Amino acid sequence: MSKISLKNLSHSYLAKQNKDLDWALRDINLEWSDGGAYALLGPSGCGKTTLLNIISGLLKPTKGEVYFDDKKITHLSPVERNIAQVFQFPVIYDTMTVFDNLAFPLRNRGFPRDRIGARVKEIAEMLDLSETLYNRASGLTADGKQKISLGRGLVRSDVNVIMFDEPLTVIDPHLKWILRSKLKELHQEINRTMIYVTHDQTEALTFADQVVVMHEGKIVQKGTPVELFEKPKHTFVGHFIGSPGMNILSCDLKNDEVIFSKTKIETEKKIKVKKNYLKTQIGVRPEFVNFSDSGIPAKVLKVSNAGRHQIVDVECSGGKLKMISSAATNIPSENVYLKFNSKYTHVYGDDWIIEE
Amino acid sequence: MSLELKNVEKKVGAKTHIYSTNLRFEKNTINVLLGSTLSGKTTLMQIMVGLDKPTSGEIWFNEKNVTGVAVQKRNASMVYQQFINYSNFTVFENIASPLKILGVKQDEIKNRVGKVAELLKLSDMFNKRPHELSGGQQQRTALARALVKDSDLILLDEPLANLDFKLREELREELPRLFENRDCIVVYATTEPMDALLIGGNTATIHEGNIIQYGKTIDVYNEPINVISAKVFNDPPINTAYANKKGELFSIEGNSVSWSLQGNLNKLKDDRYTIGIRPHSITPYKQKENSVKIKGKVLIAELSGSESIIHFQSGNLNWVSLSTGIHPLEVGVEAELYMDVNQFLYFDQNNKLIKHV
Numbered sequence: 001m002s003k004i005s006l007k008n009l010s011h012s013y014l015a016k017q018n019k020d021l022d023w024a025l026r027d028i029n030l031e032w033s034d035g036g037a038y039a040l041l042g043p044s045g046c047g048k049t050t051l052l053n054i055i056s057g058l059l060k061p062t063k064g065e066v067y068f069d070d071k072k073i074t075h076l077s078p079v080e081r082n083i084a085q086v087f088q089f090p091v092i093y094d095t096m097t098v099f100d101n102l103a104f105p106l107r108n109r110g111f112p113r114d115r116i117g118a119r120v121k122e123i124a125e126m127l128d129l130s131e132t133l134y135n136r137a138s139g140l141t142a143d144g145k146q147k148i149s150l151g152r153g154l155v156r157s158d159v160n161v162i163m164f165d166e167p168l169t170v171i172d173p174h175l176k177w178i179l180r181s182k183l184k185e186l187h188q189e190i191n192r193t194m195i196y197v198t199h200d201q202t203e204a205l206t207f208a209d210q211v212v213v214m215h216e217g218k219i220v221q222k223g224t225p226v227e228l229f230e231k232p233k234h235t236f237v238g239h240f241i242g243s244p245g246m247n248i249l250s251c252d253l254k255n256d257e258v259i260f261s262k263t264k265i266e267t268e269k270k271i272k273v274k275k276n277y278l279k280t281q282i283g284v285r286p287e288f289v290n291f292s293d294s295g296i297p298a299k300v301l302k303v304s305n306a307g308r309h310q311i312v313d314v315e316c317s318g319g320k321l322k323m324i325s326s327a328a329t330n331i332p333s334e335n336v337y338l339k340f341n342s343k344y345t346h347v348y349g350d351d352w353i354i355e356e
Numbered sequence: 357m358s359l360e361l362k363n364v365e366k367k368v369g370a371k372t373h374i375y376s377t378n379l380r381f382e383k384n385t386i387n388v389l390l391g392s393t394l395s396g397k398t399t400l401m402q403i404m405v406g407l408d409k410p411t412s413g414e415i416w417f418n419e420k421n422v423t424g425v426a427v428q429k430r431n432a433s434m435v436y437q438q439f440i441n442y443s444n445f446t447v448f449e450n451i452a453s454p455l456k457i458l459g460v461k462q463d464e465i466k467n468r469v470g471k472v473a474e475l476l477k478l479s480d481m482f483n484k485r486p487h488e489l490s491g492g493q494q495q496r497t498a499l500a501r502a503l504v505k506d507s508d509l510i511l512l513d514e515p516l517a518n519l520d521f522k523l524r525e526e527l528r529e530e531l532p533r534l535f536e537n538r539d540c541i542v543v544y545a546t547t548e549p550m551d552a553l554l555i556g557g558n559t560a561t562i563h564e565g566n567i568i569q570y571g572k573t574i575d576v577y578n579e580p581i582n583v584i585s586a587k588v589f590n591d592p593p594i595n596t597a598y599a600n601k602k603g604e605l606f607s608i609e610g611n612s613v614s615w616s617l618q619g620n621l622n623k624l625k626d627d628r629y630t631i632g633i634r635p636h637s638i639t640p641y642k643q644k645e646n647s648v649k650i651k652g653k654v655l656i657a658e659l660s661g662s663e664s665i666i667h668f669q670s671g672n673l674n675w676v677s678l679s680t681g682i683h684p685l686e687v688g689v690e691a692e693l694y695m696d697v698n699q700f701l702y703f704d705q706n707n708k709l710i711k712h713v
Contacts, residue, residue, distance in 0.1 A: 027596050043520060043522070044490075044520070099407070104411040119459065177656070177658060177665075180658065181655070181658065181667070182655035184656070184687070188687070199520055200519070200521060201660065202658060202659070202660040202661065205659035205660065205661060205682075206656075206657075206658040206659050206660075210680075224684075225659045225661075225684060226682045226683050226684065227679070227701075228661075229661065229662060229682045230682075239522075240522065241662070242661045242662035243521070243525055243660070243661060243662060243663075245522070245525075278599065284675040285662065287680055287681065304548060304556075305553060305574055305577075306553050306554060307549065307590075308551075308634070308635075308636035309575055309636075309680070311359065313552075321383060324680070328674075347607060349617050
């Protein structure tokens with residue numbers, strides 16, 4: 001077990017780099033403490049798998065270093081790093097029994113027989129595999145097989161870190177949440193550093209205490225699920241997390257006042273503009289837009305009944321917004337006024353949050 | 357224009373895949389087939405379009421019996437979950453292909469492909485090949501091909517299932533708009549209740565080869581005729597529990613939760629009923645003055661980005677709560693949650709809905 005630090009990490013798959021987008025990873029600085037549950041979240045192509053491969057040693061970074069505790073391990077091979085990795089698709093030996101599959105990583109390392117037996121049974125118990133322990137792996141369903149893969153990743157107690165690369169892709173939707181929560185439970189039981197890579201926000205936010213959101217090779221925010229929801233540091237986080245995502249619309253900053261849709265907007269803290277931005281935007285989640293007696297004049301375009309709530313499309317002179325109203329709310333049909341909850345209204349300069 | 361299934365049944369060997377089904381879809385409607393994997397959605401669609409034959413029963417189109425008419429002779433298009441495009445064709449050629457087969461003139465092909473591509477935001481990618489596209493663009497191309505040829509019947513079999521979450525959100529919003537002002541019948545199969553709700557139109561809930569209920573989507577959601585229909589149309593799954601009525605008081609079996617009734621429910625005879633409580637009617641905060649408290653041990657707290665799903669145990673049952681915002685409850689703690697009794701569904705001994713008045 002150890003703390004993982006990434007220092008000034010950049011990686012490019014090209015021999016020469018001319019522009020930002022030639023880099024798969026840019027200036028990654030990150031510290032993950034020992035025993036935590038972490039997630040790397042982002043859409044395909046954001047660089048999360050590249051980052052995972054650099055940590056596991058499958059890839060050497062173009063620039064920067066990787067540390068386990070205070071030891072530089074950038075040039076160590078995957079085997080020397082002593083890690084476990086679970087992939088998207090089950091990697092198992094079909095001809096072996098479930099037991100032998102789970103015991104494989106331990107036998108390879110020459111653990112004594114009785115310790116192997118005890119440990120395998122313990123892991124099988126956690127994953128509900130005890131009943132099929134002596135069956136051949138080939139007869140199992142896709143999710144049964146993936147549970148074995150998960151079990152093999154978890155079975156060794158001497159690894160520095162366990163990494164999961166979209167491990168629930170092949171799992172049937174209604175089983176996903178069971179395995180998702182199982183993993184969280186397992187983390188609490190075995191208390192080892194785990195890194196979970198996914199494009200699925202529910203998987204990331206449910207599993208991890210700290211989520212790292214990546215976008216175009218950069219880390220745009222590292223935070224708890226609550227922070228990512230309430231205070232996105234970058235417009236991408238606002239858009240990507242939540243359904244529907246954050247409303248992000250152009251606004252003006254004049255004398256430290258925020259003007260959107262010809263209306264002065266209150267934010268929780270006063271905005272202090274310290275530099276010139278190419279673009280300034282206001283960000284407010286649909287959950288925090290409300291109808292009011294005064295405020296921003298708007299008209300209702302469309303109301304979609306989503307069962308548990310209504311999604312309302314409105315338009316004001318500043319642009320189109322989405323708002324979420326409770327199922328019981330009577331939606332006015334024509335001209336309305338909108339108010340934003342000031343506590344959760346943020347201002348962005350060139351996509352990054354402007355604070356105070 | 358109409359599509360009608362009359363006593364359609366499908367057996368494979370001794371196994372029944374589709375039980376006797378009667379359905380009628382009208383002109384210019386979107387019809388959602390909502391049910392879990394293997395419930396029979398795909399089989400039904402294949403029977404509708406003529407890719408598969410019913411064991412018994414008839415398919416009528418425009419008041420004509422078309423049972424046994426080959427799919428090539430029907431004016432229909434189908435889009436599948438997997439993105440299917442011709443890999444060595446460009447986007448333009450892919451979209452144009454059904455028109456070429458029909459022998460449409462070059463000028464008109466250009467015109468029609470241009471129109472549908474604009475609708476689906478593909479105009480800038482005419483010269484790209486499918487492997488150069490993102491998943492969303494590939495599925496848009498497949499959709500464009502289905503839309504370009506003025507079909508009478510368009511079948512979409514879980515078209516968004518393989519897309520990233522954000523793309524799914526975006527396309528789901530665009531889809532109903534694509535079919536506005538088109539003379540056709542659209543059938544859309546999905547496992548996700550949210551798809552059905554946001555697409556709107558009509559919905560048929562389907563379970564183990566049986567059509568359970570068909571009607572306006574929002575009506576089917578608000579008033580499921582029975583417990584099965586309620587289960588199919590709720591994700592996370594609807595909570596069900598036995599409750600006993602005694603005088604004006606209802607109480608959940610094996611639990612200390614009780615509440616008094618309103619309206620016609622008051623007049624129900626004292627008996628044992630099944631109640632359905634949608635996950636969003638249980639929240640970690642009080643929604644209404646008359647909400648009732650339920651205590652339970654937190655099993656899991658799932659966070660979806662803007663909503664929290666809390667699984668908890670209370671009495672001898674497991675419950676699911678869904679609430680707006682992020683409420684990270686620690687696993688194992690005893691929590692207090694609140695149920696909005698006005699939103700409960702009541703079912704009789706035969707699992708049929710008892711309507712509120």
